[in-house]
Amino acid sequence: xxxxxxxxxxxxxxxxxxxxxxxxxxxxxxxxxxxxxxxxxxxxxxxxxxxxxxxxxxxxxxxxxxxxxxxxxxxxxxxxxxxxxxxxxxxxxxxxxxxxxxxxxxxxxxxxxxxxxxxxxxxxxxxxxxxxxxxxxxxxxxxxxxxxxxxxxxxxxxxxxxxxxxxxxxxxxxxxxxxxxxxxxxxxxxxxxxxxxxxxxxxxxxxxxxxxxxxxxxxxxxxxxxxxxxxxxxxxxxxxxxxxxxxxx
Amino acid sequence: xxxxxxxxxxxxxxxxxxxxxxxxxxxxxxxxxxxxxxxxxxxxxxxxxxxxxxxxxxxxxxxxxxxxxxxxxxxxxxxxxxxxxxxxxxxxxxxxxxxxxxxxxxxxxxxxxxxxxxxxxxxxxxxxxxxxxxxxxxxxxxxxxxxxxxxxxxxxxxxxxxxxxxxxxxxxxxxxxxxxxxxxxxxxxxxxxxxxxxxxxxxxxxxxxxxxxxxxxxxxxxxxxxxxx
Numbered sequence: 001x002x003x004x005x006x007x008x009x010x011x012x013x014x015x016x017x018x019x020x021x022x023x024x025x026x027x028x029x030x031x032x033x034x035x036x037x038x039x040x041x042x043x044x045x046x047x048x049x050x051x052x053x054x055x056x057x058x059x060x061x062x063x064x065x066x067x068x069x070x071x072x073x074x075x076x077x078x079x080x081x082x083x084x085x086x087x088x089x090x091x092x093x094x095x096x097x098x099x100x101x102x103x104x105x106x107x108x109x110x111x112x113x114x115x116x117x118x119x120x121x122x123x124x125x126x127x128x129x130x131x132x133x134x135x136x137x138x139x140x141x142x143x144x145x146x147x148x149x150x151x152x153x154x155x156x157x158x159x160x161x162x163x164x165x166x167x168x169x170x171x172x173x174x175x176x177x178x179x180x181x182x183x184x185x186x187x188x189x190x191x192x193x194x195x196x197x198x199x200x201x202x203x204x205x206x207x208x209x210x211x212x213x214x215x216x217x218x219x220x221x222x223x224x225x226x227x228x229x230x231x232x233x234x235x236x237x238x239x240x241x242x243x244x245x246x247x248x249x
Numbered sequence: 250x251x252x253x254x255x256x257x258x259x260x261x262x263x264x265x266x267x268x269x270x271x272x273x274x275x276x277x278x279x280x281x282x283x284x285x286x287x288x289x290x291x292x293x294x295x296x297x298x299x300x301x302x303x304x305x306x307x308x309x310x311x312x313x314x315x316x317x318x319x320x321x322x323x324x325x326x327x328x329x330x331x332x333x334x335x336x337x338x339x340x341x342x343x344x345x346x347x348x349x350x351x352x353x354x355x356x357x358x359x360x361x362x363x364x365x366x367x368x369x370x371x372x373x374x375x376x377x378x379x380x381x382x383x384x385x386x387x388x389x390x391x392x393x394x395x396x397x398x399x400x401x402x403x404x405x406x407x408x409x410x411x412x413x414x415x416x417x418x419x420x421x422x423x424x425x426x427x428x429x430x431x432x433x434x435x436x437x438x439x440x441x442x443x444x445x446x447x448x449x450x451x452x453x454x455x456x457x458x459x460x461x462x463x464x465x466x467x468x469x470x471x472x473x474x475x476x477x478x
């Protein structure tokens with residue numbers, strides 16, 4: 001303990017973490033308020049919202065999966081060339097030559113599926129708890145945009161291995177886009193950078209998947225979390241309880 | 250100007266709030282019990298995230314991500330399937346023209362979900378049978394009849410069945426044969442929840458059929474017969 005005091009008491013430590021480490025309520029408040037990462041939280045939370053049944057942590061799980069996907073994704077980018085047929089060779093390389101390459105790819109793939117599921121379940125939770133009611137209406141809209149971005153991220157990533165599954169999965173999807181009235185053909189051309197799923201499509205999906213969509217999602221998540229705080233915090237399961245006449249909601 | 254401090258009501262008019270008996274003033278102040286975020290919430294989050302990583306790691310060790318042969322535009326697999334979360338749409342494509350299944354229905358679904366908080370029906374927490382319901386039920390019956398007719402015309406059984414099942418469950422309390430316990434339980438469910446039950450059951454059924462029960466030429470196969478992949 002003397003040693004810990006020396007570590008946390010010196011000038012260097014105190015320049016990084018200004019508040020003390022003694023477990024006083026003041027320090028606990030400072031710990032949350034003064035940290036860039038923790039200040040997304042309020043310093044106090046409703047006791048009811050500490051129970052898992054209040055929200056099942058589905059928003060947190062979605063956000064956490066996004067972090068896992070960003071990290072494994074960056075690592076995968078080191079071994080990947082968005083070109084035909086090198087993209088597919090890279091998958092083989094990842095399977096046979098890269099240390100833990102299979103594990104890395106598996107983790108990215110399953111986390112992506114899990115995120116689609118988690119975001120959808122998060123939406124259902126918010127719906128059934130009536131957590132979209134005023135003043136949270138707009139945050140619900142932001143959430144729907146985030147759901148769509150999640151789907152698009154997963155879908156653009158689907159093409160990158162450049163195997164039969166990827167190629168035909170994307171062919172089926174982009175053929176559906178073609179059915180859009182008036183602009184269908186142009187939309188598909190814009191998406192694929194041509195009339196077929198080829199090298200240009202791979203590059204476009206790569207840029208969308210690795211740069212544009214993750215940035216858009218991170219930006220959207222920022223707005224979403226900001227609004228959670230500004231709209232009065234996580235609502236939890238409170239919305240389903242009925243206000244009794246004459247009593248507070 | 251000096252602040253006038255007097256209790257003379259003629260000199261300083263007082264503001265009076267009139268509260269009617271039917272509309273009592275609500276207590277808006279949040280007086281719920283709160284706990285410190287550090288450590289109570291943070292410790293829960295750390296444990297949750299560790300559990301997530303462990304679960305993901307185990308799944309990644311046991312199951313390998315699929316990798317088929319290199320993309321070959323000249324060789325179309327049969328069936329060619331989209332990722333699982335789009336297979337509900339692909340299943341619809343089997344029944345409706347692409348503009349309906351691929352554009353119109355998904356667009357309607359997204360718009361329908363976006364506008365949820367802006368419609369009064371979704372803001373009510375009152376059960377469907379806890380307010381005047383006869384006219385609403387008659388209207389809904391007509392609506393379901395029209396939708397069902399369209400679904401029958403296009404042979405969309407995977408949507409028709411959940412539609413009728415959910416509607417049957419919803420209209421059960423209106424029937425005199427309904428047992429009292431069931432009636433009490435169903436009557437509390439708001440209309441918005443019924444609509445969402447219907448939407449979720451349709452999405453789940455379409456996705457499961459598209460993923461597991463569709464084989465070559467989008468024909469019906471049984472998953473245990475090894476036809477779908």
